[in-house]
Amino acid sequence: MYCSKCGAQNTDDSQFCNKCGAELTATLSNDAIKVQIEEARHLIEQNGRVFAACVIGSALFALIAVWIPEVEIMCIIFAILTAIAAIWKWQVTAKYSTKKANLIKMLK
Numbered sequence: 001m002y003c004s005k006c007g008a009q010n011t012d013d014s015q016f017c018n019k020c021g022a023e024l025t026a027t028l029s030n031d032a033i034k035v036q037i038e039e040a041r042h043l044i045e046q047n048g049r050v051f052a053a054c055v056i057g058s059a060l061f062a063l064i065a066v067w068i069p070e071v072e073i074m075c076i077i078f079a080i081l082t083a084i085a086a087i088w089k090w091q092v093t094a095k096y097s098t099k100k101a102n103l104i105k106m107l108k
Helices: 030-067 069-107
Strands: none
Touching: 030 069
8 A cells, every 4th residue: 555645555454554654545546656656746846946046056155255255155155055955955856756756656
């Protein structure tokens, strides 16, 4: 049985998900699974674009810090913050990718 919240596989006699702790209910219909896959795909694309923007922003702040010494400290701080945002978005994207993969397994 797969969890409808996170998509993790559980034993058929489980009442709660081993990964997220959600209560396990009857399996989802194929249509419901396809809707969740589409939602996960959309979130992956959206988070991927934000991740790319954060990486580019971080690189630009680092370059500005090199070119304009007067704003070096401020640009370094912004570069670090945007790099942190990029890492966070990468983790969110990985989470949705895993959920999407688990949902696709449910269709098989």
